[in-house]
Amino acid sequence: MKPRVAFFxxxxxxxxxxxVANLEETLLDVLALVDVVSFREIMKEHSDDYDIAxxxxxxxxxxxxxxxxxxxxxAKLLIAFGAxxxxxxxxxxxxxxxxxxxxxxxxxxxxxxxxxxxxxxFEQPRHRAVDEVVPVDCVIPGCPVNRDEFARVLVALxxxxxxxxxxxxxxxxxxxxxxxxxxxxGKVCMGPVTRAGCGAACxxxxxxxxxCRGYISHPHEQAQTDVLVKxxxxxxxxxSRKTLFTSRYLEGGKTA
Amino acid sequence: MSDIKIHVEHVTRVEGHGNIIFNTxxxxxxxxxxxxxxxxxxxxxxxxxxxYHELSHITSRICGICSIGHALASLKATEAAxxxxxxxxxxxxxRLALHAENLQSHILHVGYLVAPDLLGVGSVLPLVRSxxxxxxxxxxxxxxxxxxxxxxxxxxxxxISLVPGGxxxxxxxxxxxxxxxxxxxxxxxxxxxxxxxxxxxxxxxxFTRETExxxxxxxxxxxxxxxxxxxxxxxxxxxxxxESIVNEFVVHYSTAKFTRHHRDSYMVGALARFNxxxxxxxxxxxxxxxxxxxxxxxxxxxxxxxAQMVEFLHSLEDAVVLIDELLGKGxxxxxxxxxxxxxxxxxxxxxEVPRGLLIHDYTYDEDGHCVRANCVIPTNQNHHxxxxxLAAFAPxxxxxxxxxxxxxxxxxxxxxDPCISCSTHYLTVRFVR
Numbered sequence: 001m002k003p004r005v006a007f008f009x010x011x012x013x014x015x016x017x018x019x020v021a022n023l024e025e026t027l028l029d030v031l032a033l034v035d036v037v038s039f040r041e042i043m044k045e046h047s048d049d050y051d052i053a054x055x056x057x058x059x060x061x062x063x064x065x066x067x068x069x070x071x072x073x074x075a076k077l078l079i080a081f082g083a084x085x086x087x088x089x090x091x092x093x094x095x096x097x098x099x100x101x102x103x104x105x106x107x108x109x110x111x112x113x114x115x116x117x118x119x120x121x122f123e124q125p126r127h128r129a130v131d132e133v134v135p136v137d138c139v140i141p142g143c144p145v146n147r148d149e150f151a152r153v154l155v156a157l158x159x160x161x162x163x164x165x166x167x168x169x170x171x172x173x174x175x176x177x178x179x180x181x182x183x184x185x186g187k188v189c190m191g192p193v194t195r196a197g198c199g200a201a202c203x204x205x206x207x208x209x210x211x212c213r214g215y216i217s218h219p220h221e222q223a224q225t226d227v228l229v230k231x232x233x234x235x236x237x238x239x240s241r242k243t244l245f246t247s248r249y250l251e252g253g254k255t256a
Numbered sequence: 257m258s259d260i261k262i263h264v265e266h267v268t269r270v271e272g273h274g275n276i277i278f279n280t281x282x283x284x285x286x287x288x289x290x291x292x293x294x295x296x297x298x299x300x301x302x303x304x305x306x307x308y309h310e311l312s313h314i315t316s317r318i319c320g321i322c323s324i325g326h327a328l329a330s331l332k333a334t335e336a337a338x339x340x341x342x343x344x345x346x347x348x349x350x351r352l353a354l355h356a357e358n359l360q361s362h363i364l365h366v367g368y369l370v371a372p373d374l375l376g377v378g379s380v381l382p383l384v385r386s387x388x389x390x391x392x393x394x395x396x397x398x399x400x401x402x403x404x405x406x407x408x409x410x411x412x413x414x415x416i417s418l419v420p421g422g423x424x425x426x427x428x429x430x431x432x433x434x435x436x437x438x439x440x441x442x443x444x445x446x447x448x449x450x451x452x453x454x455x456x457x458x459x460x461x462x463f464t465r466e467t468e469x470x471x472x473x474x475x476x477x478x479x480x481x482x483x484x485x486x487x488x489x490x491x492x493x494x495x496x497x498x499e500s501i502v503n504e505f506v507v508h509y510s511t512a513k514f515t516r517h518h519r520d521s522y523m524v525g526a527l528a529r530f531n532x533x534x535x536x537x538x539x540x541x542x543x544x545x546x547x548x549x550x551x552x553x554x555x556x557x558x559x560x561x562x563a564q565m566v567e568f569l570h571s572l573e574d575a576v577v578l579i580d581e582l583l584g585k586g587x588x589x590x591x592x593x594x595x596x597x598x599x600x601x602x603x604x605x606x607x608e609v610p611r612g613l614l615i616h617d618y619t620y621d622e623d624g625h626c627v628r629a630n631c632v633i634p635t636n637q638n639h640h641x642x643x644x645x646l647a648a649f650a651p652x653x654x655x656x657x658x659x660x661x662x663x664x665x666x667x668x669x670x671x672x673d674p675c676i677s678c679s680t681h682y683l684t685v686r687f688v689r
Contacts, residue, residue: 011295014271015320015413021368022412024399025392028384036381040266042368043379060295090317094302105301107513110506121293121511144320144413205410205417206424210313240307244314 003158006038006050007081008071010057010064011091011127016082017041017056019147026151033158048074052157054081058089058127063120065133072134077157080130081150083143083212087248090143091127095251099126129248138163142198143212143245149197166196167217170209174200182208188231190241193219212245260658267666271321271675276665278650288650290643290669292510300629308334308598308624309420315616315631316414319675321364324357324409325609327418328481329616329631332605334420337620339601340594346422348582351481353408353418354607355571355578358480359401360412361610362526362564362571365673367394367449370561373667374456390452393445397568400442404575407431421593429587436579439572443540446572450544450565457548460558461664465648467555467641468519469528470501472608478529478536478570480608486532488553489518495606498615502632514640515632521640524612525672526563527554538577541570557645558671564610598624611635611675635674642672 007017021042023030037047053075059065072078080086088095094102103122107115115122130136140153140163153163166172170191174181182189182203190211191203202209215221228238243250262278275291303314312330316323328350335342342350368380371394377383384391402412407427409415417425427435472479473486485493485501493501502515516522530537534545534552545551545566550559600622606615612634619628649668653661 009273011297013317013320013323015317015323018320018364018413021364021398022402024395024402028395031381031384039379041271043381044372045378057295058297060297064295089297090314091297091299091302093306093314094298097301102298102301103296105304106296106298107506111508114506114508119508121291121509122296127297143317201411202416204425207410207416207419237307240310244310 002033002035003052004037004047004050005034005052005054006036006047006071006075007041007054008038008056008067009041010055010068010084011060012057012082012084012089014041014056015144016084016142017054019144019150023147023151030151030154034154050075052077052079054079055085055130056081058084058091059130059133060127061120061123063123068130068133077137078130078134079153079157080136080139082145083141083214083245085130086139086141087214087245088127088129088132090245092247093243095126095247139165141165141195141213146198146201168196169216169219170194170196170198170200170203170213172196173198174203177204179203182206183227183231188228188233188241190224192227193221193224210244211241214246215249260654260661262658262662262665264662264666267669271319274669274674276646276662276669278646278661278665280654283654285650285654288646289509290639290646292512292639294511296511300631303626303629306626308338308596308620308626311618311626311629312418312420313414318631318633320413321361321675322357322609322611322614323414324353324405324418325607325614326616326631327409327415328354329605329607329609329614330618331418331420332607333603333616333618334605334620335594335596335603336605337601337603337618338420338596338598338624340421340596342422342594343591345582345585345588345591346594347481348578349408349423349426350418352575352578353405353415354480354609355575356401356404356408358571358610359568360398360405361673362568363394363397363401363449365610366453366561366565366568367398369670369673371452373663373670374453374459376459390449393448397442397445397449400438404435404439407435419593420596422591423593426587426589426591428589429583432579432583432587436576436583439576439579443569443572446569447540447544450547450569453562453565454548457562460561461649461667462556463558463645463649463652463668464555465557465645467644468517468522469531469553470517470522470524470637471529471532471613472606473532476536478533478538478574483606483608485606485613487518487522488528488531495604495615498604498606498617498632502615502637504632504636510639512633512639513636515637516640521644522637523557523641523672524634524637525560526567526610526612527557527560528612529608530554530563530566537566537570538573540573541566544569557641557668560671560673564673598622602628609634611673612637633675635672638672638674642669642674
């Protein structure tokens with residue numbers, strides 16, 4: 001019997017699940033290897049009997065936490081899929097304020113009773129990564145995930161191999177592409193501490209790496225700070241680079 | 257008559273989480289409601305304090321499907337706040353990027369999400385076996401649209417090279433010429449999918465409810481990037497007056513905000529754009545609109561699916577015209593983005609994205625840090641209209657079996673191609689009979 005695969009989404013843009021559809025013809029090959037039994041974004045059919053669960057999105061409310069725990073009980077393998085599930089996503093930046101303050105800003109003018117914590121839709125603790133709520137077997141990083149990496153990881157999981165997620169920095173891939181280093185053209189970059197696997201996508205198109213894939217296992221964080229200082233960034237500018245996708249590390253949360 | 261209780265929790269084949277609740281007692285409808293349960297992410301709150309150059313990269317993350325549109329609305333708002341004027345080349349390249357996104361999103365919706373309703377199955381997966389050629393054609397068109405996004409933006413989802421003032425990397429003239437040929441080659445493929453939709457259009461329910469349609473409008477072009485706000489009820493309005501058009505409000509059953517203007521609710525999206533600007537469509541798109549019997553002003557929300565197919569053809573044709581214009585003038589592959597000088601101020605950016613009118617409105621301090629943000633999402637603007645349509649459509653379905661009622665209500669929601677993550681910056685059907 002083919003392994004049964006399910007996709008679930010929590011607080012996210014669903015852009016990572018879209019990368020599965022974006023495999024195009026390769027998706028048809030993937031479908032020959034697995035049975036997709038739940039994927040709300042593209043199918044009506046749903047089954048609670050699955051082997052591998054891919055989780056996209058950060059975990060915010062009690063109702064989301066309970067849903068995730070049920071999925072964990074049912075799945076043999078649970079995969080944190082993309083930066084929201086891996087790190088908490090850009091929305092983790094909202095954890096700087098109290099939930100009440102965030103609601104006051106966004107739902108300005110609403111009846112406080114309607115959007116209070118007693119309403120489960122609006123109950124709002126904090127945006128967290130999946131492994132802060134349940135154990136995770138594997139992480140596919142990125143905002144969005146790289147679709148070729150997703151296919152490689154899926155094949156590794158199906159064949160009982162270790163998922164091929166690099167543990168070297170983006171700089172390695174950037175050099176292989178013979179890109180001009182952004183530091184030499186008046187820009188800055190988080191590539192030296194960020195996990196590779198994206199093919200240095202942003203620097204290749206003239207934009208600084210924003211660390212959406214999180215840091216490598218042993219990042220030289222102080223050296224990175226020193227380099228950013230050397231290239232003229234103010235403390236505030238350095239903090240903004242270190243928080244866009246990676247504020248989790250500064251919150252002292254365990255790293256995945 | 258038995259009581260109906262339908263609760264479709266998490267409507268499928270839509271982006272995000274929403275519910276449909278439908279209850280009857282003794283043959284009378286007690287409740288029909290569209291609920292949005294998506295977890296809010298509070299973008300407008302957490303962008304406060306972030307530097308201007310991050311804003312388009314953060315807000316593109318509102319939506320995985322229309323990330324290009326969010327990035328462009330964001331850049332237009334930032335540029336307006338600082339008085340930055342992007343070049344004509346940038347304007348054309350940005351319109352091409354919007355066409356790439358429209359092509360990608362519309363074929364995803366019509367080919368992957370709606371086609372199963374037209375052909376009576378639960379998802380595109382069984383169609384791989386029953387309609388292999390059509391599925392391969394859809395996949396090929398989807399890939400082409402994504403590769404067009406890759407070419408213009410550096411990536412399919414969450415654009416890289418769209419930056420304040422212009423582009424951080426510009427495609428080569430040669431790659432644009434190759435893309436032009438591929439777009440032309442795709443026309444017969446797109447026509448074959450339009451024919452498949454036309455052959456099965458009988459599966460679309462006939463339902464009409466008069467409503468207001470709102471979209472950007474411009475003189476001389478089918479507006480997507482530039483223009484003013486147009487309404488089928490009230491005419492033209494300046495983008496600066498958007499707050500008096502959208503009138504956002506909060507209801508307890510939705511984490512997405514609702515909007516209303518001249519009537520109780522209004523509609524945005526492909527059908528609204530068609531209703532306001534059909535005379536400006538490119539010729540092949542106009543021909544197909546006629547074949548589908550789609551005429552402005554159309555008040556059948558199910559025809560939004562057809563309007564998307566018509567727009568797909570328009571985007572192919574218009575993109576070819578735009579590439580010709582760029583190459584005819586001589587492309588400058590080394591053009592640097594327009595210089596940005598930060599200052600305190602407010603800017604508003606409006607664009608048309610696949611699901612309709614999108615507005616970003618930012619206020620910056622003198623250091624270029626965002627102090628206030630408001631994003632008005634197309635699906636937000638449609639939620640209230642969906643609710644009003646459900647209320648009018650549901651009574652026509654009471655004689656049908658429960659599964660049929662549920663299928664029809666879901667099809668209505670799906671016709672809007674709602675993007676719920678985006679709108680809370682959330683969809684589920686709950687039947688309570």
